[in-house]
Amino acid sequence: MxxxxxxxxxxxxxxxxxxxxxxxxxxxxxxxxxxxxxxxxxxxxxxxxxxxxxxxxxxxxxxxxxxxxxxxxxxxxxxxxxxxxxxxxxxxxxxxxxxxxxxxxxxxxxxxxxxxxxxxxxxxxxxxxxxxxxxxxxxxxxxxxxxxxxxxxxxxxxxxxxxxxxxxxxxxxRFGAVNGMILKTCGLPLSSMKELLKSIDREGGQQYINYVEDGEEISIILTVKGEIQTDVESRLRLMNEQIVKKLERYVYGVGAETLEEVVGRLLTDRKATVALAESCTGGLIAHKLTNIAGSSAYMERGVVAYSNDAKMSLLDVSPNIIERHGAVSAETAVAMAEGIRWLSQTTYGVAVTGIAGPGGATPEKPVGLVFIAVASEQRGTQWRKCQFPGDRLEVKTRTAQTALDMLRGELLREK
Structure with a gap:
């Protein structure tokens, strides 16, 4: 029916x-x-x-x-x-x-x-x-x-x-049995994911995978059909294990879990705190983190330092760094992350700076160019250069997702 x-x-x-x-x-x-x-x-x-x-x-x-x-x-x-x-x-x-x-x-x-x-x-x-x-x-x-x-x-x-x-x-x-689950991932392109999982995704209507993209995040929807419910559940568990083994760190959650929920749980479990220095995202990362109930336990502050003056006065970024490398650079992102962490005395400092577009680009620094940095005492400061596709909102969304995923990665390394 x-x-x-x-x-x-x-x-x-x-x-x-x-x-x-x-x-x-x-x-x-x-x-x-x-x-x-x-x-x-x-x-x-x-x-x-x-x-x-x-x-x-x-x-x-x-x-x-x-x-x-x-x-x-x-x-x-x-x-x-x-x-x-x-x-x-x-x-x-x-x-x-x-x-x-x-x-x-x-x-x-x-x-x-x-x-x-x-x-x-x-x-x-x-x-x-x-x-x-x-x-x-x-x-x-x-x-x-x-x-x-x-x-x-x-x-x-x-x-x-x-x-x-x-x-x-x-x-x-329904006829027979059916079951399914959703795995949440971040940071791996869909084409690469499909290539890694092609041996698991079987055609024929009994076991298959669907994908839903949302910026840098992809939901993997697993569906298994059969005659006996226990057999279906067993095959679904096996699919899940195989996918997690192949994708490893790219899988961050299951079902309706969001990346910010997972990050919040990791921060809570480790009794860690975070402060944010956002430029191109305009406070989007702080918005995501503070949407989670109980975020006051780990979210210390968020600063939107959009102008160069704000980066220098609010985050203690050296004028020489901005003059020599530009506001959109790895050096500025690192200085922002270290500055916000030092000023707030948190476990982690996260910073983003980039060009969301549609204007403000140069041949050397196109629209979608973003630098993200995560500072911590244990591992120092890690940074990443990204080139995101899409319009202004897409670039901001992808930047926020990637920054949260970088923080998740640092939290997993510092057990």
């Missing part, structure tokens, strides 16, 4: 092709032994969305529809789904009161358009959302189960786990 996910909203298509909400649903289903057969991405235009809904109902038995609430796609999907399934919408006064209370708490007046958020489909089960106000809905239609979800990954996960998976029998949606 086919399983399908429909992601509604132009922001999913334009801003984030990886689509975290879809990944959350697919991951939880796979953990339960249910493989997704179709994934559709569609804008919030009503005619296109209605076409996709009718196609999905015609070909799939378990359908998840995920749509953003604030941008209005959730209400559009709810209205069209009700029409396609020949239901109707009625006003839920309890939900309406909750919406009004939110506006009152903010000191705002609820606009009339907000009332449609309190419309609920008839003959659909409303599923509680413990992380947010907007509920999910489960429709039973002939041989289909259709689930409408708000498009926030942190809200979706508990709804799937607590409200949906207990109702599903994996045997209904």
């Amino acid at each position: 086919p399983v399908e996910i429909i992601s509604v909203g132009s922001e999913f298509i334009i801003q984030d092709t990886r689509n975290n909400s879809v990944a959350v649903i697919a991951r939880q289903l796979l953990d339960a032994g249910i493989e997704v057969d179709y994934v559709s991405f569609v804008s919030g235009q009503e005619n296109r969305l209605e076409d996709i809904l009718r196609q999905a109902i015609g070909r799939s038995n378990l359908i998840f529809i995920v749509a953003k609430v604030l941008s209005g796609e959730y209400d559009t999907a709810k209205k069209l789904l009700t029409r396609v399934l020949k239901k109707r919408l009625i006003l839920n006064y309890k939900l309406l009161d909750a919406i009004k209370a939110e506006y009152d708490a903010r000191g705002d007046t609820m606009p009339p358009t907000a009332e449609k958020q309190a419309l609920v489909p008839t003959e659909a089960e409303m599923l509680d959302n413990e992380k947010g106000r907007t509920p999910a809905f489960l429709f039973a239609h002939e041989q289909n189960s259709v689930i409408l979800l708000p498009g926030q990954p942190d809200e979706i996960a508990p709804i799937i786990k607590q409200r949906i998976l207990p109702r599903l029998d994996p045997k209904t949606f």
Whole structure:
């Protein structure tokens, strides 16, 4: 019985092709032994969305529809789904009161358009959302189960786990057994990775690898199928061991782990601290690290030293270094890392300087040229010269990822 996910909203298509909400649903289903057969991405235009809904109902038995609430796609999907399934919408006064209370708490007046958020489909089960106000809905239609979800990954996960998976029998949606896992890597190009893993990736539908790129990071998605679940799990463990052995230090995590989470855990385990000196990334590395709860235990400070004057006055970089080598140089990156570490008295100092573009380049120093340095007492200062492709945001993202990965490497060496 086919399983399908429909992601509604132009922001999913334009801003984030990886689509975290879809990944959350697919991951939880796979953990339960249910493989997704179709994934559709569609804008919030009503005619296109209605076409996709009718196609999905015609070909799939378990359908998840995920749509953003604030941008209005959730209400559009709810209205069209009700029409396609020949239901109707009625006003839920309890939900309406909750919406009004939110506006009152903010000191705002609820606009009339907000009332449609309190419309609920008839003959659909409303599923509680413990992380947010907007509920999910489960429709039973002939041989289909259709689930409408708000498009926030942190809200979706508990709804799937607590409200949906207990109702599903994996045997209904697959033949035999299936299992999978995700390995997170950083620093190895996709072409090199595929070459290293080609002996493990077997065609034929029983064992295969997919890759998702995100700047300098690549997620390796492993899927194994078979007749017996214990055999599938055994082969999946073997795949994992083989890949980790071949890729070694490039594998930094499993599943939904982020690089900043792994770095934070290593810093905590080693009772180490870090300070950051950022130029071209404009504070992005600090943003990533401080997104992690408990980061105050290891994150001492972050300085955005964008100008040459800031590098000299805030980080104690010698004017002679900048004059002789330039702001974008290994020497300046090293001086920045050592300066921030000395000033903050931390275990590590991390620094980045580069040309994010589109302007500011020269023939000798093109757009995407970045120098990254990590200073520590035990190993001194390590630095790396990088040439990143992409636009300004891509260069900043790749720089932040690589800097965190360099710090991870230093932490692993200093056990």
